[in-house]
Amino acid sequence: MSEDLYFDATFLLFPELKKTMESVLEETGKGRGSSEAAELARMILTRIDNLRGDMIAASSRMSGVPVAPEMREVSEVMRYGFTALKRKLLDGEDKYHVFFNELSYETRLYKSAFTSLMSRIAEVINGMSGRIVEINDPAPLLGVKAGFRTRSEVIIVDTDELYESDVVREIQGDYIKKYLVKGRVVRMDEASEYEGSVDLVIYTFIDAWRMGFDRLYAVARRFLTSGGLLAAVVPFNMREGLRTILRAWGVYEMAHIDDLRKKAGKYGFKDFRVRRYGLLAAITAIAK
Amino acid sequence: MSSQSLKLRRILKTRCPRCGRDIVVEINDDILREARENPLGMAGIVEMHGDHAAVVYIDRNGNERGVRVYSVLAKGGEEYTVFTLPPATLREFNNIAGFALTLKKLRMRIQADLSEEGVMLHAVKGDAVLDLDFRRDFTWSVVKRLAGVLVETIDSSYSENPNDYLSAIKILDVILKEPNFLYSKQVFWLVTNASTLSVRTRLPEAMLFRKYKPSMLFERYDAHFLLSVADVPREDVAKLLKSDNPYTVYSRADALLAMYKRGIIDIEVVG
Numbered sequence: 001m002s003e004d005l006y007f008d009a010t011f012l013l014f015p016e017l018k019k020t021m022e023s024v025l026e027e028t029g030k031g032r033g034s035s036e037a038a039e040l041a042r043m044i045l046t047r048i049d050n051l052r053g054d055m056i057a058a059s060s061r062m063s064g065v066p067v068a069p070e071m072r073e074v075s076e077v078m079r080y081g082f083t084a085l086k087r088k089l090l091d092g093e094d095k096y097h098v099f100f101n102e103l104s105y106e107t108r109l110y111k112s113a114f115t116s117l118m119s120r121i122a123e124v125i126n127g128m129s130g131r132i133v134e135i136n137d138p139a140p141l142l143g144v145k146a147g148f149r150t151r152s153e154v155i156i157v158d159t160d161e162l163y164e165s166d167v168v169r170e171i172q173g174d175y176i177k178k179y180l181v182k183g184r185v186v187r188m189d190e191a192s193e194y195e196g197s198v199d200l201v202i203y204t205f206i207d208a209w210r211m212g213f214d215r216l217y218a219v220a221r222r223f224l225t226s227g228g229l230l231a232a233v234v235p236f237n238m239r240e241g242l243r244t245i246l247r248a249w250g251v252y253e254m255a256h257i258d259d260l261r262k263k264a265g266k267y268g269f270k271d272f273r274v275r276r277y278g279l280l281a282a283i284t285a286i287a288k
Numbered sequence: 289m290s291s292q293s294l295k296l297r298r299i300l301k302t303r304c305p306r307c308g309r310d311i312v313v314e315i316n317d318d319i320l321r322e323a324r325e326n327p328l329g330m331a332g333i334v335e336m337h338g339d340h341a342a343v344v345y346i347d348r349n350g351n352e353r354g355v356r357v358y359s360v361l362a363k364g365g366e367e368y369t370v371f372t373l374p375p376a377t378l379r380e381f382n383n384i385a386g387f388a389l390t391l392k393k394l395r396m397r398i399q400a401d402l403s404e405e406g407v408m409l410h411a412v413k414g415d416a417v418l419d420l421d422f423r424r425d426f427t428w429s430v431v432k433r434l435a436g437v438l439v440e441t442i443d444s445s446y447s448e449n450p451n452d453y454l455s456a457i458k459i460l461d462v463i464l465k466e467p468n469f470l471y472s473k474q475v476f477w478l479v480t481n482a483s484t485l486s487v488r489t490r491l492p493e494a495m496l497f498r499k500y501k502p503s504m505l506f507e508r509y510d511a512h513f514l515l516s517v518a519d520v521p522r523e524d525v526a527k528l529l530k531s532d533n534p535y536t537v538y539s540r541a542d543a544l545l546a547m548y549k550r551g552i553i554d555i556e557v558v559g
Contacts, residue, residue: 073500080496099493099550102502141503170471171549178508 004061006278009071010241011051011058013078017245018048020082027090037089040248047244054240070108070278077103078245085248094138094167101139101205110233113282114142114204116275117231120284121146121200124229130199133157133191133223135216136207138168142231143202144179154183155194157223162207163187191223198223204233209251213260217267224287230269231284234260242279257281298350304335304342306357311335311342315350323348326477330557332446343446345557354557356484358446371450373400380533384461386421389442389453398450411435414443426464434460434472441476449483452526456480458534459541475541478555482526486558487517487544493552494518502550509543517547525555 021041028038048055067075080103084096104110130152134143140156147154156172163169169185176183186194201220203209208216213234220230237243238253255263257274260283264272269285302311313319313333322331323346330353332343345353368390377400378386386402392415406421409431418439422431438460442453456479463472478485497505498518505514517528529540547553 077496077500080492083492093551095549095551096493099496099502099552102504102550103496103500106500106502139502139504167549174546174549175504178504 003276003278005065005068006071007236007239007242008058008062009067009075010245010279011055012062013075013082013245014048014051014055014241016079016082017248018045020086021045021048021248024086024089033090040089040250044244044248047247051240051244058241073107074109074279077107082248094165098138098168098171101137101207102141104205105139105141109277109280110204112277113233113275113280116277116282117142117202117233117284118146118149120273121229121231122149124284124286125150125152125199131155131194131197132200132202133194133198135201135203135219136162136211137202137204138162138165138171138207140172140175140202142204144175144181144183146200146202146231147181147183148179150200152181152199154181155191155198156183156185157188157191157194157219158185159188159207159211188219195222196225198225199228200224201228201230202232206246206249206251208232209235209246209254210249212252213254214263217263217269221267221269221287226287228287229284230264230287232282234281234283236276236279236281300344300346300350300352302344302352302355304337304357305355306340306342307337309337311344311355313344313346315346319346320348320350332444334446356446356557358448368395368397371396371398373398373454375401377401377454381423381458381461382534383423383426383464384420384457385423387457388419389457390417391415391442391453392417394446394448396448396450398453409435411439413439416440416443418442422464431464434463437472438476441473441480445477445480447481447483449526451530452480452482455482455529455537455541459538461534462538471542471545474545475538478525478541478545479529479537482529483524484558485525485555486522487525487528488522488554488556489518489520490551490554493550497547497550497552505543505546509546510539513540513543514547517544517553524558 021044024041081100084100087093087096132152133155134140172185237246261272264285272285274283329348330345341358347353388399388402390397407419409420411418
């Protein structure tokens with residue numbers, strides 16, 4: 001499947017995103033959910049409306065073209081993500097959002113990205129007993145697997161919103177326990193003791209992406225020791241319609257890969273590497 | 289209770305499944321707090337109806353989650369029903385050598401291979417008394433804490449099925465070796481109420497769970513058990529947990545809670 005068709009395929013999710021946001025708007029009108037949820041729904045609905053022409057063009061290009069199995073998986077999981085998002089916006093329920101994260105990590109695109117990152121992790125921090133930080137991941141799978149493999153301590157660092165969710169913190173604790181790694185979950189503001197002492201920083205999905213890519217570089221650099229590795233999965237949302245889909249979760253547009261490479265240098269990284277997997281890219285860089 | 293905590297939220301009306309009498313309960317802040325603190329987000333409100341008691345279960349949002357009738361509560365006199373389990377019951381236990389559990393409110397005693405001299409730990413909470421003997425030495429503070437959590441959970445359970453309490457003791461046998469186990473209260477609550485609970489799979493979560501098999505669950509729990517839960521629309525918790533092996537009971541209870549925490553299953557009170 002060509003790269004362009006991945007983006008076209010994301011437009012096919014617009015009708016369901018639209019339905020989700022209409023439902024959010026309707027329910028908030030009945031007093032369920034917050035005014036911010038209503039505002040978000042209005043914003044997404046306006047964007048979808050403005051992109052109607054692009055959606056029709058994409059549907060026409062997709063007509064008769066078989067959708068690759070990996071894209072079918074992304075679509076199916078993303079549809080569930082809309083359901084999870086709606087429940088989070090209206091009822092503040094986080095458990096479905098956690099499940100959405102876990103499902104996403106089982107799609108072929110993510111599995112390929114994780115395999116690539118894991119092999120780079122093994123090259124750089126092979127055989128050591130170090131320290132890993134995973135940023136804002138309700139289901140920190142890559143972090144605990146890397147921790148298990150390298151016998152490293154795993155620190156899961158959450159921004160306030162994630163840390164204050166009992167469900168998220170409990171499940172993150174389960175990951176540490178079930179993968180038999182030493183570690184803990186800490187609030188971002190209380191993680192200063194780890195600054196400059198971390199061998200690997202990981203971020204992989206929506207809750208990390210929401211922080212913005214500049215901030216993620218800055219945070220990663222703050223934690224990493226010289227020679228430490230940044231390993232991340234980032235979305236190709238510089239194009240529509242993934243851009244609008246991810247905006248529903250508050251994710252802003254990522255820079256183009258060339259810009260990401262330049263930014264990496266600006267934030268004190270070298271040896272920037274990237275591998276693309278459909279709508280995702282696995283990137284790694286080493287702290288100078 | 290402070291007057292503020294008694295602030296009335298609303299009135300909930302339901303009907304007793306045994307005698308048909310109307311049940312009217314006030315949902316106040318204390319009840320909602322109890323539900324929030326309960327591992328599965330439920331609080332029980334007991335109403336006596338002569339020869340039986342009806343327990344109305346309320347969730348953390350103040351909605352009814354089922355009504356269950358308990359006849360044993362009305363059993364008169366001082367007579368206890370005693371279940372003496374054969375020594376073979378403890379064959380698969382690694383750490384507990386014998387136990388006796390007395391439940392005053394249910395007038396029930398469950399015991400296995402425990403002599404008076406063998407009591408190494410005596411834990412009491414409300415109407416529940418648990419005496420334990422061990423096969424080996426443990427850190428006293430760990431044993432005391434875990435037995436305390438267990439006896440507290442048993443005291444709040446209304447299950448009439450001795451197997452539920454036996455399952456809880458099986459789990460204690462396993463987690464004595466895991467002193468840092470974080471969710472002992474949740475697991476104990478699930479098993480001590482197992483006969484009163486059923487699991488209902490949710491869609492589309494169960495379908496996606498079967499298809500994508502999230503690594504955390506499928507690598508860390510018994511995949512066959514997970515799929516067997518996801519495959520049926522509804523099943524009794526007691527049936528799902530049934531095993532002679534303490535570790536299996538523990539592992540299954542933990543797996544059910546993991547599925548519940550992700551919204552793959554709901555756990556409901558059986559009426």
